Amino acid sequence: MxxxxxxxxxxxxxxxxxxxxxxxxxxxxxxxxxxxxxxxxxxxxxxxxxxxxxxxxxxxxxxxxxxxxxxxxxxxxxxxxxxxxxxxxxxxxxxxxxxxxxxxxxxxxxxxxxxxxxxxxxxxxxxxxxxxxxxxxxxxxAERQSLHGVLVDIYGVGVLITGDSGVGKSETALELVKRGHRLIADDRVEVYQQDEQTLVGAAPAILAHLLEIRGIGIIDVMNLFGAGAVRSETDIELIVHLEAWSADKRFDRLGNGDETQKIFDVEIPKISIPVKTGRNLAIIIEAAAMNFRARSMGYDATKVFDQNLNRLIQQNSNKKSK
Known part of the structure; x- marks a missing residue:
């Protein structure tokens, strides 16, 4: 496609x-x-x-x-x-x-x-x-914008997976569907702004429920996995960008980056994940969606780590001063 x-x-x-x-x-x-x-x-x-x-x-x-x-x-x-x-x-x-x-x-x-x-x-x-x-x-x-990517509902979080052609977006989406998540759109995502804070993504009618896997061709996700494996549309809350691994490229290790991507008038949180042989991208993206959901509910693992680190530094300082 x-x-x-x-x-x-x-x-x-x-x-x-x-x-x-x-x-x-x-x-x-x-x-x-x-x-x-x-x-x-x-x-x-x-x-x-x-x-x-x-x-x-x-x-x-x-x-x-x-x-x-x-x-x-x-x-x-x-x-x-x-x-x-x-x-x-x-x-x-x-x-x-x-x-x-x-x-x-x-x-x-x-x-x-x-x-x-x-x-x-x-x-x-x-x-x-x-x-x-x-x-x-x-x-x-509403005015619509066509984006190149794959949109998946993961635990109720609309995740837009982007990246260069051939990086593995569709294959990752297939693994996520097998793990119980729902496909909205593959390859082309129709996006429109619902209000000042909400973006909605859907598949073009001609591509609804379809997924292209190199070497296999086009598969019908609803036919293979059932109606529960697809959705017609969802809010886009997180962008996951897949990048080929490079030793010269610096990736966020602690999760304290604040990268966003602006689509229409809405700023969407964005994370970049390096693609490397042996990495299970589906599980990593699933964890990213769960972590995003936890942060939106008030729990931030990065802040907890910082607090624990500061507490340890303070304890060591107290020991040295005695």
Whole structure:
């Protein structure tokens, strides 16, 4: 599999995708879902618009109506509400979503039918469906970067294994899968930034569950090891860079290095591991993931070693002074 790196444009999302992934009900417009595209992850709650203020109406957003909006609409006259709903039903408006299993106003149904805009419903509260739709759309519409490497879930830690071609990344991933860990992506990892502190990695659809081993070819990890051996995506929390052993290269021996790699706006901790004949890379990377997890929970073996060393130095100093 050829390696690819660079930035990819975000994929488009249709209303049909939104319905399927958020599990929304279709009140009107079953045949319109595939043709309506969503281009922004922002969701609009049209409060001011119901009062007739359309100077800054975000027509390209999904329009979400909850208890507040529908209650306000009930106090409006038929002609006034129909006029507002017709202004809200713009050609670029993807869909309307009605939360909390509420009935959509008849005026909205009429205006939506006139302009061929789907109306969706859900049992979820307004806050819940807003959060679910935002998270889904941000993940789908975020800018993506393709990185050369292998992404594995090790004890719940997303580890991105990088290194030159032929250094043994895929073979190491295979050994990790055999040890009970889960493969996310081999060779090419699609990365996007979920928020200010979180990077998410996934496999391109064409490479999902596949692993290339030199001398064997491409193997299907899910077919060979079962569904528990793969994941569709995971947060990237640690980068392990494999480097060919060199006597001139200095590697961190005590674990007190603070090397990081910046991807988008997120700094990810990075460690470099020398590759040398006889080293079991899978076990070393497994230990690195466990050590990272321990440090994130407050235990730092390097600090413990420093404390023990300082204590020993102090004891020896006290003995000499007596």
């Amino acid at each position: 050829a390696s690819v790196a660079g930035n990819d444009l975000a994929d488009s999302v249709t209303v049909a995708d939104l319905v399927e992934n958020i599990r929304l009900d279709v009140i009107y417009g079953d045949d319109l879902l595939d043709d309506r595209e969503i281009s922004t992850s922002d969701i609009s709650r049209p409060g001011l618009e119901l009062t007739g203020y359309f100077n800054y109406y975000p027509a390209k957003r999904v329009q979400l109506l909850g208890i507040t909006e529908t209650s306000f609409a009930k106090g409006m006259s038929h002609d006034e509400l129909l006029s507002v709903m017709r202004q809200m039903c713009q050609p670029e408006t993807p869909a309307f979503v009605i939360s909390t299993q509420l009935e959509p106003p008849e005026e909205l149904l009429q205006a939506a039918k006139e302009n061929q805009i789907p109306i969706l419903g859900t049992k979820m509260t307004t806050s819940r469906v807003l959060s679910n739709m935002t998270n889904y759309l941000e993940g789908q519409l």
